Amino acid sequence: MPPIPSVSAFARILALAVLLAGSAPALAQSDALPSWNDGPAKQAIVDFVHATTTEGAPKFVPPAERIATFDQDGTLWVEHPMYAQVRYCLERVPAVVEAKPELAKAEPFKAVLSGNREAMAQLSMDDLFKILAATLTGISVDEFSAEVKKWMASAKDPRWKRPYTELTYLPMQEVLKYLRANGYKTYIVTGGGQDFVRQYSEQVYGIPPEQVVGTAGGTQYGYGKDGKPFLTKEPKLLLNDNDAGKPEGIHLMIGRRPHAAFGNSDGDKQMLEYTKAGDGARLSMLVLHDDAKREYAYGPAQKLPDTKIGAFTQALYDQAKKQGWTIISMKKDWKRIFAFER
């Protein structure tokens, strides 16, 4: 039987443990990213957290200023073959036409109702905006919330046959948690609809609605027949949260320049360069979809012939390299992609 350590021996062991913990916090915390392979991407995240959260270090960032922003589609979850929100809008068309039968014979609604894939493939951006406006506005914010939640609970991705909410990238979920555990406030900054993403962001990402910045329309305050006030979603665009709209939206909704930003497309360019241009330690990361087997390959890695969604250009790849952003290779950097994989 080994001798029972004396109190002073115990105190020495404790002091040693504290010393060790103090000297290598980032090392200890790197276990927070178990789905990442060791490599420059994982190291960049760990180094950034270490540099900005070590008190007294030259690049220390006070907790109140720790802001990290994440694009959603293609950065936090699968965006192929179609954004979940676009599918939601297309599937809402019959209900909208039922309420307004005059739309049944008008394009682009007629094409959507026909279910004809060729006709739908030829919809222009203008057509798509008409569909978004018709299906996302004209109802109260509470009705909209209920509709989106209902749809999300039943809709399934065509490839994995799972709810969209299960198609989030496990390594990115780990980054969200790791940053939050280190005092960062995590935001979604999405080209998608702000009100749409807010319906599930808390449950899916642990990000509350007030930390979702997205493409946003106006609302109109009014009173119901019972005299109770409510808000109706209006087809008035307040913020197009893509491209330059991302840093502009970040200023509007947050009011601080992020210290870390994550994206995966040309629409994230301005957010990533704006973040990186700040002083001190700044982390800009670009997810490269180069894993055709486990997910998809598009962008500089390989262009999908049938879509342009999220593809980022060689020019953005070159800018990333030049400005010191870090590329995340799904294929090389991610040990697992989804939580449901073994």
Place this chain on the structure above:
Amino acid sequence: MPPIPSVSAFARILALAVLLAGSAPALAQSDALPSWNDGPAKQAIVDFVHATTTEGAPKFVPPAERIATFDQDGTLWVEHPMYAQVRYCLERVPAVVEAKPELAKAEPFKAVLSGNREAMAQLSMDDLFKILAATLTGISVDEFSAEVKKWMASAKDPRWKRPYTELTYLPMQEVLKYLRANGYKTYIVTGGGQDFVRQYSEQVYGIPPEQVVGTAGGTQYGYGKDGKPFLTKEPKLLLNDNDAGKPEGIHLMIGRRPHAAFGNSDGDKQMLEYTKAGDGARLSMLVLHDDAKREYAYGPAQKLPDTKIGAFTQALYDQAKKQGWTIISMKKDWKRIFAFER
């Protein structure tokens, strides 16, 4: 010398203390409002916090949903005889005219430069908007931030000869802290400029910039000569955060209906009724300026002849009574108004 209590006696005392604490948490916490006199206003706040934070109680609100919104001018700090921000804008006119000399001969800038009080008193709302647009836009968000911080550090209120940042109401500061200590996220929802208030909200109220909702203009993303990206404040109104704009702004920026709201003018009517119309426990409070001696008296209490700022109407007072909002009488409910008073 009294006998040393036995371990079991100590355990009994501890258990009793825990029991007492458990049975009257709100009572114990009411010490968090020492500048309030006992009365219906203080009681309404304490009861609300008790009802919404006692686990298992019928009106319990989960921490994530605890949102409280506060108007600023006249609710959190003095708004007479002139909003601090309006004074800032008027005092910025010479610098703006120096940069754009052609404005010197154009109204309303000419009247402001003259310093003629009568001419300035006759400025219309339209004139005021021209001054706000000229003094709040056309510069980068970083320059604007530096200008406001510099001004705030030196400007003094004409009556108390103190920085505006000392003219916050101590009882309301206590409410902010009390709510935060009970898991509430506190927001400013102001008709004032969002970017203006964000420059001092953290220091003055403990409210970070991302929790300030205010009248907001657009920004324009661009690049400096050094190639670095920056944002310029544009004269494009995105949100007029007054009247119906308050609940609309709350939806845009927060995405949840508040459980508690505080205001002092007709411009807060919609925010207060929207808050109160939610289910469960909701607290809507209206600050009545009825203390001509220690602060000012206006609104239903007494109209100031020379200004309409913040005055709320008898109609709003009646609505408050009818809909169960609580009136805060500065005279009766507040033991102290400012922290600098003994």
